[in-house]
Amino acid sequence: MGQPLRVGIVGLGAISGAYLSTFERLDSVRLVAVSDLDPDRAASVAAERGVRALTVDQLTTDPGVDLVLNLTIPAAHAEIALKAIAGGKAVYGEKPLAVTLDDARSVLDAGRAAGVRVGCAPDTVLGTGVQTARKAIDDGAIGEPVAATATMMTPGHERWHPNPDFYYQSGGGPLLDMGPYYVTALVTLLGPVVSVVGAASHTRATREIGSGSREGQVIPVDVDTHVTGVLRHASGVLSTLVMSFDSVATRASQIEVHGQAGSLVVPDPNQFDGDVQLHELGGAWRTLPPAAGYRDAARGYGVADLAATPAGVPARANGEVAYHVLDIMTALLAAADTGTTVSVESTCDRPAPVPLSDAPQAPEVAEVRGPR
Structure with a gap:
């Protein structure tokens, strides 16, 4: 087995607790740093978890972080993702991928240009x-x-x-x-x-x-x-x-x-x-009876699945799926506004099925870099 994926979290709001609990029982990922607009909150979580509290700029450029888990509010998703990608980090974000399609495409394009993976909830x-x-x-x-x-x-x-x-x-x-x-x-x-x-x-x-x-x-x-x-x-x-x-x-x-x-x-x-x-x-x-999927899964399994997916193979909770889902939803809002049928311009492959199994195993860290 490879080494656990080193994860830094940006945004410690309500949803972060679910990820923190999951990471405690996943061997394939290891929390190493946290950041939040409220420095006291970041310091408290860092002390509780035995990790470092950093600023956003520090976390997104830190050589000890392999992947940035972006748990900020939707309006900040693209900004934080682009910072992380610019720092050479893989990114996994809460849904939606971004507020607008243009911002979402900028994240995917930046990830592709930098050779890092982009993943997105829901997992x-x-x-x-x-x-x-x-x-x-x-x-x-x-x-x-x-x-x-x-x-x-x-x-x-x-x-x-x-x-x-x-x-x-x-x-x-x-x-x-x-x-x-x-x-x-x-x-x-x-x-x-x-x-x-x-x-x-x-x-x-x-x-x-x-x-x-x-x-x-x-x-x-x-x-x-x-x-x-x-x-x-x-x-x-x-x-x-x-x-x-x-x-x-x-x-x-x-x-x-x-x-x-x-x-x-x-x-x-x-x-x-x-x-x-x-x-x-x-x-x-x-x-x-359960016949497929990760048993006893919880929020954070998408991060572990992304990390465990071999280089060159799309992760299941990948950015292209998230982009297509956002395209569907924004098209639906446009259709509601105009009273017309609206085409969905993007597409995606159905993600690979998950065989009935336990949590993804610890990956080689290098696999989070390279083509999504």
């Missing part, structure tokens, strides 16, 4: 939930796929998040925030998308924070908070997508995939596992 699709469903589809369990539905209905993150402002600013909203989980799952299950139609609404001008030190504070809403659309996959499958911060709850399955010979219920794509249910023509619903 939930690498777990046993989506991967078992994918294997069932690929094995012909539902016959030829015809349609899919993906539904996410919540009252909004301001009820629980202590600093929810960015969810309601450019780069936020239910589609760009939660959509990556659902759209990435649909692309993983059914392949790339070629066009979209859609509609959206903006029901409230403000939201009230419901927890933390800012409880009761009112924040502005600058984005659409209910988005629905139909995605036409290159295969001809039609996927119906509903993303909302304006509802209370739903009893609809998170994702369903329907074929000529059967239907699948796919578990929550914001989680790594869950039951996959199959209803074959003439049969009844039954639960499929």
Whole structure:
């Protein structure tokens, strides 16, 4: 086995805790440094984890860091990624890859020019939930796929998040925030998308924070908070997508995939596992045992998978998939704005399937450099 990948984290907000917990049990990655806009927070995490607290400029140029894990707010994703790439580092970022397609393309182009890998969440699709469903589809369990539905209905993150402002600013909203989980799952299950139609609404001008030190504070809403659309996959499958911060709850399955010979219920794509249910023509619903994916996966497995992927082979949670997912979502917002069908100009290969396995093994560090 090679040496663990040395990771530096930029951004120590709410999501960082999940990555920090995962890295404690992954042999293939090793946290070496952290950075945050709040130096006291960085110092506290560094002391707790036994690593160094650095400034962003220090971390993105430090020779002891192989990969920068970018956990900043969406509006800063491209800026931090480009800093890291300029410092010769591989990059793995939280979703979305960037707020705009132009910024996302600049990150991919810079990574290619520098010869470093670019990866991006979500990595939930690498777990046993989506991967078992994918294997069932690929094995012909539902016959030829015809349609899919993906539904996410919540009252909004301001009820629980202590600093929810960015969810309601450019780069936020239910589609760009939660959509990556659902759209990435649909692309993983059914392949790339070629066009979209859609509609959206903006029901409230403000939201009230419901927890933390800012409880009761009112924040502005600058984005659409209910988005629905139909995605036409290159295969001809039609996927119906509903993303909302304006509802209370739903009893609809998170994702369903329907074929000529059967239907699948796919578990929550914001989680790594869950039951996959199959209803074959003439049969009844039954639960499929896990048959593919990383067992007991959690946020951070995409970093380990990227590191363990041989040079010249695309990692599963790669930048081109993230770019295509962002292209689909921005096209859907444009379609909702114009009331027209909008073509999705980019495409991507379906990521390689994940055989049923435990965590990726420690890689050769040099493999994070070179072609994505």
